[in-house]
Amino acid sequence: MGKITHPGRERIRDSNNRKILHLLRERRQLSKQEIASETGISIPTVTNNVSRLIDEGIVEEAGLSESTGGRKPMSIRYLPDSRYAFGVDFASNHLTASNKIRVALTNLDASIKAEEFFDYQDFHSVDEIMTHIRDVTDRIVLAARIPVEHVLGIGISLPGTVNEKKKILEVAPNLSPGLGMHDLDFRAYEKLFAFPLFVENEANAAAFAELVLGIAQDKRNLVYLSVNRGIGAGIVVRGHIYKGNMKRAGQVGHITVDSKGILCTCGMNDCWELYAASGALIRNYNMASTRRITDTQGFLERLRSPDPLAVKIWERYLDYLAIGISNLLLCYDPHYVVIGGEISQFDELLLEPLKKRIFARNKFYKGDDLEILISSLKDNAAVLGAGLLPFQELLYGNNKII
Ligand SMILES: [Zn+2]
Incomplete structure (x- = not known):
């Protein structure tokens, strides 16, 4: 396993890097020559980018691939479990129609690897809820035995108007009354987590998931x-x-x-x-x-x-x-x-x-x-969309939201 780039020190990724990553994500295993011919990117540029992805542990060399004669090319394999994110749905209706908070760990394929649900009623404030979410994420990271630096962030889907840049939930009339869900600044909760925190409106998060996965x-x-x-x-x-x-x-x-x-x-x-x-x-x-x-x-x-x-x-x-x-x-x-x-x-x-x-x-x-x-994606759309937010920079660039 190569060394890991800490998310905070993530190097700038260009469109070639993302193009290669997307192709490998879809096809799982290809040689550099195949990557070059399918993307139209030159072999030296493919080689540079693949070396970087190997360094980051996102792909690995997977042995010699089948060849019809001549030197067999090295096959490059995509590793979906090399990075993770948490998605949180603040008003999940999944499995039950009563509103619950759902916390899910997803990988680069947006597959749910672990999840927990809990009730609003057990908590008296957003502070308590966020602290509980922190405890849940700690527990899941520990149980899944993944290095915390492989978690690129936590994305939170909120039913209300959200300024994702300022990380503020502005107005949320439908969210559990009494919790003071109004002009709520989620930057105050960033310190709870060892990884970056993202917020988005629930319908936008779900639309994002449908757009990318559904x-x-x-x-x-x-x-x-x-x-x-x-x-x-x-x-x-x-x-x-x-x-x-x-x-x-x-x-x-x-x-x-x-x-x-x-x-x-x-x-x-x-x-x-x-x-x-x-x-x-x-x-x-x-x-x-x-x-x-x-x-x-x-x-x-x-x-x-x-x-x-x-x-x-x-x-x-x-x-x-x-x-x-x-x-x-x-x-x-x-x-x-x-x-x-x-x-x-x-x-x-x-x-x-x-x-x-x-x-x-x-x-x-x-x-x-x-x-x-x-x-x-039905009831999974919002939590998966929330879990995609930390992957935006890696997979899509920061241009999916305008
Ligand atoms: Zn109204």
Whole structure:
């Protein structure tokens, strides 16, 4: 194993280095000659870059490869477990619909190698939560027996507006009330960790994961819609996450869609997420029934049973979801809309009836003008996207967020 470059002293990586890394990541094992011919980079430049990657322990020499005569070339093998990152989802709905915090260790392939969940309710402040996350990451690093300098960082996905440069969570109306999630400066928590800390809005993190790993890999312009207890959008323009002037683009859950006068957590009335977030299904069902449900899974079971009340609520819900998506089509004219978050578990019950509503009586868009898709990463999108943030410089350059 070669010597390790400490993340803080990471040398500048050029596009050739990343191109070679991406090719090896995809093909796993190639000779320098194959790398040169597939990338169009000269053999001496490939040799320099491969030597550097060997030094860093990201690839290794893997013996002589098969050859059709002449000297056999040395094969270079990609090592996905040479670097790690932690992804944290502050409002995970994975496995359970109650909001939990999820901490996952991922490798260079964005495979989850270890993970832990814990409840908000067990903690009284963000300080306590962050200290607990530190303890969890320490425990995971120890159990996985990885050198801590191989961890490039911890990325945190937050349901609210996030300034990723200043590391501030600005407004998060849906995050566990009472925790004071407002203008929260995550730089204060950097000292807890032996590696760099990154933050990003949940829908943006999830959109990033879909863009790099999921259903949106070749899709350049899309709106990723995260439908959980709230609704947020990650807007992808030509392969970049568009965050806007104040880094608040995509707060689409707070677009006004009705005039009933229902008060939203943000202080305004009749926001889209009051009608079309997954919480609306639970709330509406419990208001009309003596049978209580506590989570989205419970609603899905009622819908499948089929319970006529659940069916009626679902139909109305789809109307509102379609209204909001139609508005987004008018704003962004995307190639794709990817629907993720908790609601993606409704799969076939969701997609066709939703499309029917979006394109019925729509003078601007026909069904084949764009694709509406269900997220392929489902509930993993946000935590994987968070875990990709520390890998940005290594794998993508710092140009994925604009
Ligand atoms: Zn609102």
